[in-house]
Amino acid sequence: MLTSAIENAWPSSTWRACHVVVAVSGGADSVAMLRALVRIHQQTRGKGQLTVAHFNHRTRAAASDDDAQWVAELARKLNLDAVVDQARAAGSLIAEEQARRARYEFLRSVAEQRGARFITTAHTQDDQVETVLMRALRGSGIDGLTGIPVVRPLGPAVTLVRPLLSISRAEVESYLERLGQDYRHDASNLQSHYTRNWVRRDLLPQIRDRLPGDPDAALLRLSEQASQWRDAIEQIAVRLAARAVQYGAGQPAPTVRIDTPQLADEPAIVIQQVARTAWRQAGWGEQAMGMTEWQRLAAAVVDDSASTFVLPGSISVRRQGTDLVLERS
Ligand SMILES: Nc1ncnc2c1ncn2[C@@H]1O[C@H](COP(=O)(O)OP(=O)(O)OP(=O)(O)O)[C@@H](O)[C@H]1O
Numbered sequence: 001m002l003t004s005a006i007e008n009a010w011p012s013s014t015w016r017a018c019h020v021v022v023a024v025s026g027g028a029d030s031v032a033m034l035r036a037l038v039r040i041h042q043q044t045r046g047k048g049q050l051t052v053a054h055f056n057h058r059t060r061a062a063a064s065d066d067d068a069q070w071v072a073e074l075a076r077k078l079n080l081d082a083v084v085d086q087a088r089a090a091g092s093l094i095a096e097e098q099a100r101r102a103r104y105e106f107l108r109s110v111a112e113q114r115g116a117r118f119i120t121t122a123h124t125q126d127d128q129v130e131t132v133l134m135r136a137l138r139g140s141g142i143d144g145l146t147g148i149p150v151v152r153p154l155g156p157a158v159t160l161v162r163p164l165l166s167i168s169r170a171e172v173e174s175y176l177e178r179l180g181q182d183y184r185h186d187a188s189n190l191q192s193h194y195t196r197n198w199v200r201r202d203l204l205p206q207i208r209d210r211l212p213g214d215p216d217a218a219l220l221r222l223s224e225q226a227s228q229w230r231d232a233i234e235q236i237a238v239r240l241a242a243r244a245v246q247y248g249a250g251q252p253a254p255t256v257r258i259d260t261p262q263l264a265d266e267p268a269i270v271i272q273q274v275a276r277t278a279w280r281q282a283g284w285g286e287q288a289m290g291m292t293e294w295q296r297l298a299a300a301v302v303d304d305s306a307s308t309f310v311l312p313g314s315i316s317v318r319r320q321g322t323d324l325v326l327e328r329s
Pocket residue numbers: 023024025029030053054055056057100103120121122123127188189190
């Protein structure tokens with residue numbers, strides 16, 4: 001049952017008193033999510049509010065406008081408040097990343113205007129399988145293999161939740177059929193999901209035909225295991241950082257001092273995670289730090305002859321005795 005799977009993933013006790021922005025494209029997944037959240041909200045006599053949010057990407061001319069109207073009408077039928085906005089320029093060739101950023105900005109601004117605590121999107125288990133496969137093939141690290149998280153803070157006040165991540169598209173469709181609820185068949189999100197569509201329509205069906213066993217379950221297990229390994233290494237790193245790292249006063253901290261002998265015997269991957277933990281705790285932005293930069297920083301922890309260098313965010317790294325000093329200029 002869809003509602004009980006959602007309840008397991010995201011207990012209503014955590015949100016039923018809150019304002020929730022529900023991101024609805026009009027496609028099967030997000031329509032099912034909306035109907036299920038409304039149901040749970042009614043059953044638990046939620047005191048909060050659900051607001052439907054739709055972003056018209058204007059990638060498919062009139063069809064995009066129809067989707068937007070259809071979503072607004074669905075919200076009206078369900079007695080819900082709806083916010084619909086549209087991209088400034090129309091056109092099918094808009095870059096995927098750009099469109100995605102515009103959509104998240106819109107969702108975040110709706111949440112801020114309404115004082116909402118949560119935004120929900122309807123990524124399903126199928127999206128998770130596709131994501132893990134694509135990331136594995138693109139050479140992602142363990143972090144990437146963990147896949148899409150159920151919960152991701154978007155800031156101090158707003159959290160993004162994906163309550164359908166353990167639900168298959170087939171379950172979504174049968175739920176909608178039981179309700180007699182229709183949806184927009186092409187409500188895409190984006191025409192430019194070329195690679196993902198190819199993975200969904202061509203690659204995964206071929207893998208399922210060819211390989212014995214259950215490749216979807218195997219990919220989900222891989223993501224589950226990657227999450228466990230990542231969490232374990234993070235816990236170890238937090239413990240080590242508490243002993244080996246000191247921060248200059250202030251947030252963001254002006255300096256980070258790593259007592260390198262305390263980390264000398266640790267594996268490189270753990271040292272790298274300690275450096276990441278220190279960076280995060282210092283309040284420095286991680287966005288521009290890639291795998292190469294983290295590796296360089298970890299190498300400097302064990303190399304007592306490392307010369308001074310500068311990392312993204314104007315963080316200079318230098319040795320001072322047995323300490324590695326990171327300084328923000
Ligand atoms: N135009 C839209 N308006 C509102 N919400 C949307 C829209 N498009 C997608 N969403 C929300 O995002 C979810 C995921 O959609 P989709 O898989 O197309 O996005 P994506 O770009 O792959 O997502 P992400 O970039 O977050 O991984 C949908 O189930 C829905 O909740």
